Structures are given as structure tokens and as C-alpha cells.
Amino acid sequence: MALLDRHIAFVEALRAAGLPVSLSEDLDAVEAVTQLGLADREALRAGLAATLVKREGHRTSFDALFDLWFPPLLGAGVGGHGAPPEDEDDRTAEQVAQVLRTEVEALRQELSQALQDEDADRLRELTQEAVGRFGAMPGRGQGLSSWSSYNALQRIDPDTVVLRLARALMAGSDDRRPLSEELAMRTATRRVEGWRRQVEGEVRRRVAEEKGAEHVARTTVRPSVDRIPFTAARRGEIEEMRRQIYPLARRLASRLAKEQHARRRGPLDFRRTVRASVSTGGVPLTTHHRPRRPHRTELVVLCDVSGSVANFAAFTLLLVYALQEQFSKVRAFTFVDDVAEVTGEFRAGADPEETLTRLTESARHASLWGRTDYGRALREFRSRFGDAVGPRSSLLVLGDARSNYTDPRLDVLRDLADRARHAWWLNPEATAQWDTGDSAASQYGEVVPMVECRNLAQLTAFVHDIV
Amino acid sequence: MTTWFDSPADAAKRLHDSGYLADTATATTAYLAGALEKPLLVEGPAGVGKTELAKAVARATGAELVRLQCYEGLDEARALYEWNYKKQLLRIQAAGDQSWEQTHDDIFTEEFLLTRPLLTAIRREEQTVLLVDEVDKTDVEVEGLLLEVLSDFQVTIPEMGTVSAVRRPFVVLTSNATRELSEAVKRRCLFLHLDYPDAAREKEIVVSQVPGVADRLAAELVETVARLRELELKKAPSIAESVDWARTLVALEVDDLDEEAVGATLGVVLKHASDQDKALAALRGHQAGARRR
Ligand SMILES: Nc1ncnc2c1ncn2[C@@H]1O[C@H](COP(=O)(O)OP(=O)(O)OP(=O)(O)O)[C@@H](O)[C@H]1O
Numbered sequence: 001m002a003l004l005d006r007h008i009a010f011v012e013a014l015r016a017a018g019l020p021v022s023l024s025e026d027l028d029a030v031e032a033v034t035q036l037g038l039a040d041r042e043a044l045r046a047g048l049a050a051t052l053v054k055r056e057g058h059r060t061s062f063d064a065l066f067d068l069w070f071p072p073l074l075g076a077g078v079g080g081h082g083a084p085p086e087d088e089d090d091r092t093a094e095q096v097a098q099v100l101r102t103e104v105e106a107l108r109q110e111l112s113q114a115l116q117d118e119d120a121d122r123l124r125e126l127t128q129e130a131v132g133r134f135g136a137m138p139g140r141g142q143g144l145s146s147w148s149s150y151n152a153l154q155r156i157d158p159d160t161v162v163l164r165l166a167r168a169l170m171a172g173s174d175d176r177r178p179l180s181e182e183l184a185m186r187t188a189t190r191r192v193e194g195w196r197r198q199v200e201g202e203v204r205r206r207v208a209e210e211k212g213a214e215h216v217a218r219t220t221v222r223p224s225v226d227r228i229p230f231t232a233a234r235r236g237e238i239e240e241m242r243r244q245i246y247p248l249a250r251r252l253a254s255r256l257a258k259e260q261h262a263r264r265r266g267p268l269d270f271r272r273t274v275r276a277s278v279s280t281g282g283v284p285l286t287t288h289h290r291p292r293r294p295h296r297t298e299l300v301v302l303c304d305v306s307g308s309v310a311n312f313a314a315f316t317l318l319l320v321y322a323l324q325e326q327f328s329k330v331r332a333f334t335f336v337d338d339v340a341e342v343t344g345e346f347r348a349g350a351d352p353e354e355t356l357t358r359l360t361e362s363a364r365h366a367s368l369w370g371r372t373d374y375g376r377a378l379r380e381f382r383s384r385f386g387d388a389v390g391p392r393s394s395l396l397v398l399g400d401a402r403s404n405y406t407d408p409r410l411d412v413l414r415d416l417a418d419r420a421r422h423a424w425w426l427n428p429e430a431t432a433q434w435d436t437g438d439s440a441a442s443q444y445g446e447v448v449p450m451v452e453c454r455n456l457a458q459l460t461a462f463v464h465d466i467v
Numbered sequence: 468m469t470t471w472f473d474s475p476a477d478a479a480k481r482l483h484d485s486g487y488l489a490d491t492a493t494a495t496t497a498y499l500a501g502a503l504e505k506p507l508l509v510e511g512p513a514g515v516g517k518t519e520l521a522k523a524v525a526r527a528t529g530a531e532l533v534r535l536q537c538y539e540g541l542d543e544a545r546a547l548y549e550w551n552y553k554k555q556l557l558r559i560q561a562a563g564d565q566s567w568e569q570t571h572d573d574i575f576t577e578e579f580l581l582t583r584p585l586l587t588a589i590r591r592e593e594q595t596v597l598l599v600d601e602v603d604k605t606d607v608e609v610e611g612l613l614l615e616v617l618s619d620f621q622v623t624i625p626e627m628g629t630v631s632a633v634r635r636p637f638v639v640l641t642s643n644a645t646r647e648l649s650e651a652v653k654r655r656c657l658f659l660h661l662d663y664p665d666a667a668r669e670k671e672i673v674v675s676q677v678p679g680v681a682d683r684l685a686a687e688l689v690e691t692v693a694r695l696r697e698l699e700l701k702k703a704p705s706i707a708e709s710v711d712w713a714r715t716l717v718a719l720e721v722d723d724l725d726e727e728a729v730g731a732t733l734g735v736v737l738k739h740a741s742d743q744d745k746a747l748a749a750l751r752g753h754q755a756g757a758r759r760r
């Protein structure tokens with residue numbers, strides 16, 4: 001592909017992945033490439049990133065796409081690990097499986113050693129090897145076979161490697177001090193996650209080589225963290241999302257403070273203005289205003305914490321509590337088929353991890369039979385905590401409205417909504433899925449306005465609007 | 468046209484010589500900012516060397532640094548220019564029976580103009596690095612002003628006419644990302660996200676800034692700091708804190724970072740009591756293990 005065509009296709013792919021690349025930025029990027037040349041791949045990456053990526057959250061997508069359009073090497077790479085050879089001998093299935101097990105085990109061992117040493121070169125080789133040996137998806141005929149990171153990773157089972165690596169880190173080595181269990185687990189998880197991403201990148205690269213980069217970009221590059229659906233996030237992504245919560249809350253809070261500041265410019269303070277004008281010969285160059293009284297909402301959050309939507313509830317609660325000062329009062333309740341109050345479990349600035357653990361525990365208190373039952377939960381909430389909802393409060397219900405075909409008790413929700421000043425329902429499912437199966441989304445949606453809230457971006461927008 | 472750096476490698480070398488250890492991305496982006504004459508927006512957590520980068524570019528190129536420190540409530544009068552009203556009023560009172568036209572022409576002249584950093588940087592004829600520090604602290608209106616100034620590097624003063632830059636300054640904007648800057652500003656800038664450096668580079672920074680620190684102690688220190696950053700703390704330790712910590716240890720003549728030393732000096736690195744507790748608990752296992760060896 002000619003260089004300019006490649007560049008255009010690359011920018012197109014960035015746009016398709018949600019990066020808002022303007023024409024002028026595109027031109028800057030061309031200029032940067034002209035200045036830098038193509039010899040140094042990392043400099044090229046840096047130059048393109050500086051001109052095209054203006055938001056750190058987009059960096060992961062950028063890197064994945066950069067690797068596709070400007071791949072470091074061709075074919076099976078250094079180790080020469082192409083697809084495994086067709087089986088020509090007549091070993092029994094059991095023998096083949098045995099060989100495979102030994103190979104997987106050897107790879108795991110080398111992998112955890114390389115991760116322990118943080119040996120980048122060796123890790124790259126092992127990525128090649130893992131994909132080459134275990135990532136092939138056989139297909140009949142030319143162009144139908146492919147590569148899969150799922151295959152490769154499932155064989156290797158990264159969780160085993162995490163545990164093994166953690167153990168090694170806890171033991172320490174000659175030039176490394178032993179780590180505590182907590183630190184060892186964290187470090188191991190992060191390193192293995194990094195390697196997993198390498199494997200995914202390598203698979204994308206190989207598929208791109210066979211089917212074209214556009215194809216891969218369309219089908220496999222994950223969206224940026226704030227667009228990943230709560231209900232489909234992977235473990236590493238959930239971690240990353242959790243880390244985003246506080247910075248997000250901080251940005252949101254300062255934006256709100258500014259807006260309120262502007263809105264709150266009260267009436268003219270005559271005396272202060274006159275006094276200040278003395279220094280300018282009686283000319284009132286600056287005017288002073290009285291502050292306006294702030295008005296704050298009392299928030300009552302009622303969240304479904306059953307398995308399917310627990311992450312969503314957790315993120316929302318973390319965000320709400322990180323913004324606690326924005327509300328005059330926050331009370332939080334969790335439910336599955338029973339209700340528990342969790343207000344005390346949250347403190348502003350509390351450790352998000354601990355909070356999440358406590359929240360998971362609360363799910364036990366919130367469940368009687370363990371099957372989500374919105375009708376029952378609403379009824380229980382009204383009878384035990386009904387006085388939490390009053391004319392000054394805003395009621396926020398979080399959940400997918402999937403109630404196992406039980407009576408939704410719309411009357412109870414209507415009653416609660418009538419008592420509150422405002423009521424909203426946030427649903428983490430895409431609108432297209434509402435009302436499918438056991439979802440009672442539009443029934444509830446008729447009682448209180450229901451808003452689709454699938455990712456951090458939508459969540460932030462919503463929270464901004466209600467404060 | 469001025470050239471700032473000849474190549475990314477030249478940028479890396481000259482920044483290094485002036486005490487700033489830049490990685491590939493930083494050196495490349497600094498080079499491009501000079502070559503494309505585009506403002507450079509540097510974003511990242513506190514204490515990773517955003518401000519220092521601007522200062523280092525000035526040192527490395529022999530340019531003068533003009534700094535606009537942003538804060539909430541910063542306005543055009545503080546950022547760009549303002550008329551010296553008091554002086555003007557005095558002049559008007561002293562004008563006697565001079566015609567108003569004459570007085571008007573007199574009081575809107577250089578003599579009564581107070582130039583602020585943005586105008587200063589544009590009017591300078593020598594090499595200049597303009598640092599707009601902590602731009603996320605300002606209000607949106609100031610961003611609009613920056614946008615105007617940084618687009619064509621010219622300023623119109625209604626009473627005096629348009630001032631254009633004779634020589635474009637090298638502009639660095641820094642931000643802690645407490646809020647998202649407007650798309651328009653970002654479009655005009657090159658963007659660099661600075662993060663904590665890897666262990667090797669941080670060690671180099673510590674060693675270069677703290678005379679008398681032993682190599683092994685520096686290595687141990689940056690390793691420990693890296694661990695602390697892995698814990699989710701209220702305020703993760705920055706490079707500045709690593710350097711402070713090394714200075715403290717050298718001053719106390721500590722040469723092994725054992726449990727006692729960490730316990731006694733952790734306050735230099737972590738400012739919140741709850742962070743200290745969390746860190747001590749997490750480090751304890753690793754220190755105990757170390758003693759066993
Ligand atoms: N790459 C580097 N090389 C040498 N020293 C560095 C480097 N990065 C940071 N430092 C050191 O770290 C200190 C803190 O950096 P600086 O004040 O620039 O941080 P900052 O990112 O501007 O932080 P803040 O957001 O708090 O303003 C500097 O004074 C410098 O000593």
C-alpha cells in the first residue's frame with residue numbers, strides 16, 4: 001500500500017474507532033511523518049500520537065490501530081511460528097493431547113519467568129510462540145483459516161500464570177526483594193494483563209496480514225474505556241474503568257463548580273462596588289456581586305446488584321459517592337429480591353476496591369432466594385425505607401428491569417415516584433434489548449423516565465445533568 | 468524561521484544535557500513542536516515533569532522563559548495586557564485645557580500599557596519559550612483568548628493596532644486534566660501525555676539530581692516508589708517526591724531502605740495519613756521477607 005493511502009486508511013480507522021480527527025490534525029500528522037521519516041517506528045508512533053490523539057482515553061485504540069497499519073514485522077516473525085503443521089502421523093488423540101499439555105506447561109513456565117524478569121524481548125518471542133502454536137483457527141481452504149487470541153489464551157490460561165508469577169514475586173530473587181501477597185497479586189495481574197494485550201495485538205496483526213487491516217479494525221479493536229459497555233467488560237477493563245472513576249469524578253466536579261459559579265453570580269453588591277471604585281478615581285471599573293444560595297439535591301439510589309448488572313451498580317455508586325459534596329444527602333440501597341441499605345458502606349474518598357468488595361457482600365443481604373425480583377424488592381423498599389423518599393429527594397433506580405417474569409408492581413414504583421421531586425431509571429442495556437425476554441423496561445419506563453446508560457461516557461453525561 | 472531542535476535525537480540529547488531526561492515520545496514531540504511551530508499541550512498527573520519540560524526546552528535552546536501561571540479567575544487583563552487606569556486618570560486630570568483628542572492619543576500609548584505574559588511573549592524578538600502553566604485551572608473564556616493568540620500569534624489592541632509575533636515562541640501548555648480542555652484548543656496543539664517514568668529512567672533522574680546517592684539505594688528507592696504507585700493511593704508519589712526522598716535519606720545517612728528507614732521517612736513521600744497506613748501495611752510483607760533472607 002502506498003504511504004499516503006496507508007495514512008488515509010489509518011486516519012479513517014481512527015475515526016471509525018471514535019477518535020475525532022479533524023482535517024487540520026490529519027494535515028499536521030502528514031507534516032509530522034514528513035519531518036520524522038519512517039525509519040524509527042517508535043518515533044513515528046509518537047509523532048502520529050502527538051498530532052492525532054488528544055485524549056489519553058483514546059490511546060489504547062490508537063496503539064492497537066497503529067500496530068495494524070504500521071506493523072513491526074511480517075509473517076510469523078523471529079521464532080518462525082507459523083500455523084502448526086498438519087498432523088501426518090498417526091498418533092492417537094490421547095498422545096497428541098499429552099504432547100500439547102507438555103508444550104503448554106513449558107510455555108507457561110517460560111512465560112512466568114520472563115514476566116518475573118520483565119524481559120521484553122523474550123516476552124515478544126513468547127507472544128509469537130503462543131499465537132503460532134495455539135492461536136490458529138483451522139479453516140478449510142485458502143483464506144479461511146485464521147487466528148484467535150481466545151484460543152491461544154484459553155490454552156495457556158493466564159490466571160494460572162498470574163498465580164505462579166505472584167508466588168515467584170512473593171519469594172523474591174537474588175536482586176529483587178520479596179513482595180507482600182497483596183502487591184505480588186497486583187503486580188502479577190498487571191503484568192499478565194499486559195502480555196494478554198500483546199497476544200491480542202499479535203493476533204490482530206496476523207489477521208490483518210491475511211485479511212487486511214480494515215477488516216480487523218472493524219471487527220476486533222476494542223472501543224476506548226469510556227465506551228466499553230458495563231455488561232460486556234473484561235476483567236482488565238473493569239480495573240481500568242475503576243481507575244477512571246475518581247479522575248472522572250474530579251473532572252465532573254470541577255466542571256460543575258465552574259458552571260454553578262457562573263449561574264450563581266447574584267445581584268450587584270453596591271457597597272463593595274463603590275468601595276472598590278475609590279482606587280480608580282470613583283469610576284466603578286469592577287463590579288462585585290452577592291453570592292446566590294446554592295440549591296442541592298437529596299439523592300436516593302436504589303440499585304439492582306444481581307450478577308448481571310453488579311458492575312454497573314458499583315460504578316454508578318462509586319461515582320455518586322465521589323461527588324458526594326454535590327448533593328445535600330445521599331442514601332443508597334441495594335436489592336436482588338430483598339433490600340439492604342448500604343449508605344454507611346460508602347465514604348467520600350474511600351478506597352474504591354474495598355468499597356466494591358463491601359458492595360458485593362451487601363448483595364448477600366439484599367437477596368433472599370437469590371433470584372432478581374423487582375416487584376418484591378420495590379415493595380420491601382417502600383415498607384421498610386419508604387420515608388427515605390420525600391418531596392426534596394431525587395430517586396434513582398439502577399437496573400436492567402429483568403425480573404424473572406414476576407409481578408413488576410408498577411403501582412409501588414408509581415407511588416414512590418409521586419413522593420419524590422424527580423425520579424429516573426438508568427438501564428445498562430442497549431435500548432434494542434429492552435422488553436426482550438423477561439425485561440419489563442418499557443412498563444417501568446412509563447412510570448419513571450428510563451435512560452440508557454451503557455458505559456462511563458453515558459453515565460457521566462447523566463450525572464452531570466441531574467446535579 | 469527559527470529552528471529549535473534538529474531531530475528527535477538532538478532534542479533528547481540537548482534536553483538531557485540541560486538536566487531533563489526525556490523518553491522517545493517526549494523528545495519526538497518536543498522536536499515536532501519546534502519543527503511544526505505548534506503549541507505543545509502536556510497533560511498528566513502532578514509532578515511528572517510537565518512544567519520542568521518547558522523550562523528544560525528554554526535552557527536547552529538558550530531561550531528565555533515567559534510564564535503565564537493560570538488560576539481560577541485569571542482574566543485578559545492579567546494574561547494579555549491592561550491599561551494603567553490610575554496613571555491614565557492622573558494624566559487626564561493633569562491635561563488642563565488640552566483637547567480631548569490630544570489627551571486620548573496621549574494616554575493610549577506604550578507608556579500606559581501594562582504588558583502581561585501572552586503579549587510579552589509575542590512581542591519579544593529573541594528566542595522565547597512561553598509556558599502557560601496549569602491551563603485547566605482557568606475558565607473557559609481564557610481558553611478562548613488562548614485560542615486567538617495561539618492561532619495566529621497576533622494580538623489586536625483596539626487603541627494601538629495589531630501586534631504580530633516577529634518570531635513565534637515555543638509554546639508549552641500544561642494541564643493536570645482536572646477538566647477536559649475545549650476541542651478547539653486541543654486541535655491546535657500537539658498533545659503529549661506524560662506519565663510516571665519507568666524504573667530505569669526514574670533512577671537516572673534521582674541519581675542526576677541527588678549528589679551522593681548510592682546506586683543501589685536509588686534502585687531500591689524507585690522500586691519501592693513504583694510499588695507505592697501500584698497501590699491506589701489518594702496521592703501517588705511523583706518524581707519530585709522520589710527526589711525528595713532520596714535527598715532525605717542521603718541527609719540522614721541511610722544507605723539501606725529497610726523497614727525502619729521506610730517507617731521513619733515515609734512522610735516525605737506520602738502526605739496523607741491514610742495513604743501511609745495503607746503503604747506500610749502493603750510493604751510490611753515485603754520488608755519482612757527481605758529480613759528473612
Ligand atoms: N524527565 C525529567 N528529568 C529530570 N527531572 C525531572 C524529570 N521529570 C520530572 N523531574 C523532576 O520532577 C520535579 C517535578 O516536576 P514538575 O514540577 O515539572 O512537575 P509537573 O508535572 O509540572 O507537576 P504539577 O502538575 O504538580 O505542576 C522537577 O522539579 C524535576 O526535578
Ligand SMILES: [Mg+2]
Pocket residue numbers: 517518519600641
Ligand atoms: Mg507544574
